[in-house]
Amino acid sequence: MFSTLSVSQTGLNTSKYAIENVSNNQANRNTPGYKKRVADLSEIRLNGVHITGQGVNFGGISRVTSQYMYDKFMQEATKANYLDKSSNMLGGIEKIFAETDSSGFSVDLNRYFQSVESLRTNPSSEVNRSYMQTQGAVIVESLQNLYSSIEKQAQIEKVELKTDVKKVNQILKEIADINVKIEKYDPSVNDLLDKRDLLELELSKFVDVDINRDAGFYEIKIGGVAAVSNNIFHKEIEIEDRLTPQIDKFNHIRQNADGSSTVFDALKYNSDFTLKTPSYDADDTITYKLNNEFSVSVTIGETIIGDWDGDPNTALTTMTVDNDNLTRAFMVKINSDPNMSKLVTAHNGEYTLDASGNKIPMYPNSDNYLKIESNLPGVENEFTGRFSIERKTDPVTIIKREVIYKNENESKIAQSDTVLTILDQDLNLKSGSMRAQVENLATSNPNNKFQKYLDQLDQFAQTLADVNSSYIRVGENDYVYGRDASEAHNTAPFPPNGGDIVNMNLFSGSSIKTLKFDKNAVNDLSQQNLDYLATLQWKDNLSFKSGAQNSNDVNSTSFVEFYRNLKVGVSTDKEEASYGFEVQDAIANNLGTAYNEVVKVNSDDEMIDLMKFQAAFSANAQVISAVDEMIQTLLGMKR
Structure with a gap:
């Protein structure tokens, strides 16, 4: 009982x-x-x-609860957050390229071409001349506004990234604090576990997380790096800006059978490693051009005073230029030029650093090859440089032209990367809103849409400046288009028998930031110049790559079509991101609904x-x- x-x-x-x-x-x-x-x-x-x-x-x-369903829900939700953020960011870029029937770069470009045609039809009209001067300046301003607007959008995202990093660090700290209480009050910790789950879900909006909840152990990894272990918050996530300077190397590298390599000076050797013949003489013109704006020339036999050994700790010396010191002569001239020296520094091959951080050439007493570095790191300090050579039998008779470009495989492009780190370890984010921000703030990231659009605008500017600078007339209506192609044109006749390079210099520069329009050059345009310029509006085989114009380029197109493709590309990227978000969000919502049916109060x-x-x-x-x-x-x- x-x-x-x-x-x-x-x-x-x-x-x-x-x-x-x-x-x-x-x-x-x-x-x-x-x-x-x-x-x-x-x-x-x-x-x-x-x-x-x-x-x-x-x-x-x-x-x-269902830990499997919960983790799966977080994984899919963080993917949706990445696509949502990408879509929103691209939406901001799409607005930058929005146009109306009466405004936008397409309208400005069309008006410029119309101004060229009007002046060509009536070259004596001051009204037409003034209109072309105005419209030339307008398209430069319009392009630069597009470019700066994208840069401003990137800066907005960087400010937001800093805010989001603070939020993530606070969440991680709160999770570590909760883990302290869980250890203290176990087993009466259901409310604490709920709070921790909620913080984990909030964290997954920003970054992808890998959470280990084995018995007696708890760890959060972000981008493969441990952020929290049990009740220990290792270190805050930090934002680091990594800037890489541009380095152009004018050389050729031959790989030898024994595994060694031999370096050849591109000023003196061809790409097949044969010596350029004949040797340069006093009649030849050898010029280095920077950003299609500044240039220095070296002539065999001239005397130059300067830092010939490239060592800032030694005195200046005087030498006469010959074929044995030609490379060093360019080093001295580039570093002495008041315009170029603000942007770049030339070196005679490789160097070491002394105790004070000065760059000391490894082999200062002989020519190695020309190595040109940007003075400041980062993509905002990138430059374009090349050599043009005219071989002559006398001061006016040209027998050969040549252009020398940098060794693409050996050179380094400028980079500006924003990375996230914990204890000096990079976070390799796979999803989350912060991944969208980081990848569009790193120029080296292949998924960087912002940089893709900036590069395309730079390509447009480079081609615009190139083909509006110089040309060679090779027939009644046939031309060699652009300064690069003209300087590389090596087919007779040569001056003084024809084949002269006609310099108009309407536009200069090699990028949006260096692009300039010379309105005074409009006053000097001849009828032949205007006839040439009029063909640019309809030319549909322009190549928008650095270097000489190549009408056989499979991607060649017209100015109008190139810009239209850029705009379409922006809209397409936006729509793809939006559609991807809709699909991924539906997947995440379905998982969330199924999970809530298990854990929510009915x-x-x-x-x-x-x-x-x-x-x-x-x-x-x-x-x-x-x-x-x-x-x-x-x-x-x-x-």
Whole structure:
């Protein structure tokens, strides 16, 4: 009888706890991050002669969850956040390129071409001349506005990235603090686990996370780097700007059979490693051109005073230029030029650094090859340089032309990368909104859409400046287009028998930032010049790559079509990101819905549980009352 009383007492207490749990579930049904609680009930182990059982054991309250579904939901949600952020960023760029029938770069470009045609039709009209001068300046300004607007958008994203990094660091700190409490108050930590789950979900909006919840161990990795281990917050995520200077090397590298390599000076050797013949003489013109704006020339036999050994610690010397010191002569001239020296520094081959950080050439007393570096690192300090050579039999008779470009394989392009680190380890983000920001703030990242659009604008500017600078007329309506192609044109006739390079210099520069329009050059345009310029509007085989014009380039097109393709590319990228987000968001939402069906409080289920536990409570109370009456009766009989 007393065992029956004990069994009912356990049932009564258990039902009471279960009813309280149902009440708590209902009270927290709308609490963010709250997961349904269930009472852990089990039969008390049989002992001795109690063959009918010893009652029910209340093992506490546990959360209803599915770690697999939760982690999968976070993985898909963070992918959706990446695509959502990408779509929003590209939406900002798309607005920059938005145009109307009366405004936008397409309109400005068309007006410029119209101004050229008007002046060509009536070259004596001052009105037409003034109109062309105005429209030439307008397209430069319009291009530069597009470029700077994209840069401003990137700066906005960088400011937002800094804010997001602060949020992420705060979340990581809070998780570490919660882990301290979990260790302290275990096992009564359901509310703390809910808070931690909610913080993990918030964290996954920004970055992809890899969470290890093995028994007795907890770790969060971001981009493959540990950020939190148990209750230890290792170090805050930091933003680091890495700027790489541009380095142009004018050389050829031959790989030898024994595995060694031989370096050849591109000024003196051809790409097949044969010596350029004949040797340069005093009639030849050798010129280095920077950004299609500045130039220096070296002539065999001239005397130059300068830093011939390239060592800033030694005195200046005087030397006469010959074929043996030609490369060093260019080093001296480039470094002495007031315009070039602000942008670049030339070196005679490789160098070492002394204790003061000065660059000391390894082989200062002989020509190696020309190595030209930007003075400041970063993509904003990139430059374009090349050599043009005219071989002559006398000061005016040209017999050969040649252009020498840098060794693309050996040279380095300028880079400006924004990276995230923890303890000097780079975070390799795979998804999350911060991945979209970081990859569009790193010029070396192949997924950088911002830089792709900037590069295309630079290509447009480079080609615009090139073909509006110089040309060679080779027929009634046939031309060698552009300064690069003209200087590389090596087909007779040569001056003074024809084939003269006609320099108009309407535009100069090799990028948007260096692009300039010389309105005074409009005053000097001849009818032949205007006839040439008029063909540019309709020419549909312009190549928009650095170097000489190549009409056989598979990607060649017209100015109008190139810009139209750029605009279409921006819109296409935006639509692809938006569509990708819609698909990924649907996947994440479906997983979230399925997960919530498992963990969220369902009022109908709770009411059923309430009725069950109330019935159990009442039944156990009735049993206790019946046993009590039986005991009272037995006690009365005994008296």
